[in-house]
Amino acid sequence: MNAPVMLRMTSVTRVHGQGAAEVHALRGVDLEVRMGELVAVMGPSGSGKSTLLNLAGGLDTPTSGTVTVGRDDVGTLDAKARARLRRKHVGYVFQDLNLVPALTALENVTLPLELDGSSARRARAKATAALATVGLDDLADRFPDDMSGGQAQRVAIARALVGPRRLVLADEPTGALDSVTGEAVMRVLRQRVDAGAAGLLVTHDARHAAWADRIVFLRDGVVIDSTGAAAGPDSLLHRAVRA
Amino acid sequence: MSVRQGFLALLSERPMHGYQLRQEFEARTGGTWPLNIGQAYTTLQRLQRDGLVAPVPDDDEGPERFRLTDAGRAEADAWWLRPVERRAPARDELAIKLALAVTVQPEGHGVDVAAVVQHQRTESLRALRDYTLLKRDAGDDPDGLAWSLVLDSLVFAVEAEVRWLDHVESTVAQAAARRDTPPVTEPVEPAPSDARRSGPDQLARRVRGGAR
Ligand SMILES: Nc1ncnc2c1ncn2[C@@H]1O[C@H](COP(=O)(O)OP(=O)(O)OP(=O)(O)O)[C@@H](O)[C@H]1O
Ligand SMILES: [Mg+2]
Numbered sequence: 239m240n241a242p243v244m245l246r247m248t249s250v251t252r253v254h255g256q257g258a259a260e261v262h263a264l265r266g267v268d269l270e271v272r273m274g275e276l277v278a279v280m281g282p283s284g285s286g287k288s289t290l291l292n293l294a295g296g297l298d299t300p301t302s303g304t305v306t307v308g309r310d311d312v313g314t315l316d317a318k319a320r321a322r323l324r325r326k327h328v329g330y331v332f333q334d335l336n337l338v339p340a341l342t343a344l345e346n347v348t349l350p351l352e353l354d355g356s357s358a359r360r361a362r363a364k365a366t367a368a369l370a371t372v373g374l375d376d377l378a379d380r381f382p383d384d385m386s387g388g389q390a391q392r393v394a395i396a397r398a399l400v401g402p403r404r405l406v407l408a409d410e411p412t413g414a415l416d417s418v419t420g421e422a423v424m425r426v427l428r429q430r431v432d433a434g435a436a437g438l439l440v441t442h443d444a445r446h447a448a449w450a451d452r453i454v455f456l457r458d459g460v461v462i463d464s465t466g467a468a469a470g471p472d473s474l475l476h477r478a479v480r481a
Numbered sequence: 482m483s484v485r486q487g488f489l490a491l492l493s494e495r496p497m498h499g500y501q502l503r504q505e506f507e508a509r510t511g512g513t514w515p516l517n518i519g520q521a522y523t524t525l526q527r528l529q530r531d532g533l534v535a536p537v538p539d540d541d542e543g544p545e546r547f548r549l550t551d552a553g554r555a556e557a558d559a560w561w562l563r564p565v566e567r568r569a570p571a572r573d574e575l576a577i578k579l580a581l582a583v584t585v586q587p588e589g590h591g592v593d594v595a596a597v598v599q600h601q602r603t604e605s606l607r608a609l610r611d612y613t614l615l616k617r618d619a620g621d622d623p624d625g626l627a628w629s630l631v632l633d634s635l636v637f638a639v640e641a642e643v644r645w646l647d648h649v650e651s652t653v654a655q656a657a658a659r660r661d662t663p664p665v666t667e668p669v670e671p672a673p674s675d676a677r678r679s680g681p682d683q684l685a686r687r688v689r690g691g692a693r
Contacts, residue, residue, distance in 0.1 A: 425617075
């Protein structure tokens with residue numbers, strides 16, 4: 239694959255706390271995600287998956303090593319520039335969703351667009367379309383607290399996918415969803431990536447990780463293995479059909 | 482499930498001849514169950530012998546078509562609601578390999594169970610991704626739907642395997658931490674936990690015996 243690298247992490251280390259309470263959440267991680275590529279991260283609880291995603295999204299900075307998004311070295315940007323980078327280029331679905339409770343579903347999705355200078359009308363139109371792609375057009379005026387967990391999760395996904403985001407980061411985006419809705423969300427994410435975004439997806443769910451081009455396994459802050467790039471389904475098709 | 486039941490289900494729609502049945506059967510199972518024409522005709526003959534199908538009377542030229550008899554229709558209807566029986570699990574090479582990995586101690590060193598699990602998991606996920614690629618391309622037409630559901634059944638089976646591997650890994654790691662001994666000495670139950678929980682002794686014996 240020769241598409242440009244959208245996210246590059248080089249020898250990234252992240253140490254939380256200090257002294258006796260020191261936790262090495264990531265230890266020398268190297269990772270590249272190209273445009274048009276979806277990479278899944280799997281690993282046990284506490285292996286450093288969310289830490290990795292926070293670094294990729296510029297919400298956190300590495301203890302050592304570098305994180306580059308597009309051409310920007312995230313570690314050298316000041317807080318304001320990082321906030322701008324996140325708003326403009328990074329779509330993020332947090333593990334705890336992070337919706338604004340005082341805003342309706344539609345307003346939650348509209349917010350990042352407006353913050354970024356879209357006119358209210360255009361932002362609304364785009365947000366409405368994004369809600370429709372996750373099957374929530376009916377609930378645009380509901381508040382997050384009045385929704386089921388899976389519905390709120392889909393609002394968070396719509397928010398991450400709205401606008402011209404070039405890097406989409408998702409931390410367990412299908413956690414509260416039934417299998418069919420979860421699959422629909424993976425389809426939307428996949429389409430977004432196929433349209434040129436770079437995607438990094440944390441999931442415990444092998445079925446959803448299987449939508450990625452590559453799967454990276456984290457264990458105790460170290461990448462212990464990864465599946466190669468897709469080899470194409472021909473041999474397997476043959477096996478499935480002739481089984 | 483047998484081809485027999487499948488033919489009865491298809492004939493409940495309309496009379497068909499052997500070649501048509503074979504084609505329809507393959508198409509509706511997403512091509513995952515190829516039949517040869519001899520198999521199709523033998524199945525039809527047996528169904529006729531058992532009084533479940535009969536030739537369409539006064540059929541014009543062309544190959545002989547068959548329709549369901551009353552008994553055949555009753556059997557076709559009953560089949561949908563009869564649960565598929567869970568047979569004793571096949572001897573699963575993977576389960577046996579892992580059971581051995583946690584107990585065998587080759588001279589000088591134990592087996593690295595984590596590595597065994599990881600190699601298998603990577604391979605299983607690769608298969609899962611390939612099935613998913615196929616699913617992405619399956620259309621919404623009835624044939625596509627059938628194919629997609631067949632793929633789903635493969636997908637869910639691999640997923641279950643991956644979850645079981647995760648479970649083996651954590652169980653072995655926890656046991657090792659608890660006893661402060663190398664993980665290789667801790668036996669794990671090779672059977673899926675569900676089978677154990679729901680099973681009376683008899684089922685446990687079948688699982689352990691791995692009869693097939
Ligand atoms: N702010 C923090 N302060 C101290 N330790 C932290 C902090 N954030 C994370 N950690 C520790 O870093 C390690 C990695 O945490 P992380 O949240 O990245 O794990 P994870 O893989 O996302 O787990 P989960 O699957 O449970 O979400 C854990 O041991 C965690 O306790
Ligand atoms: Mg996490």
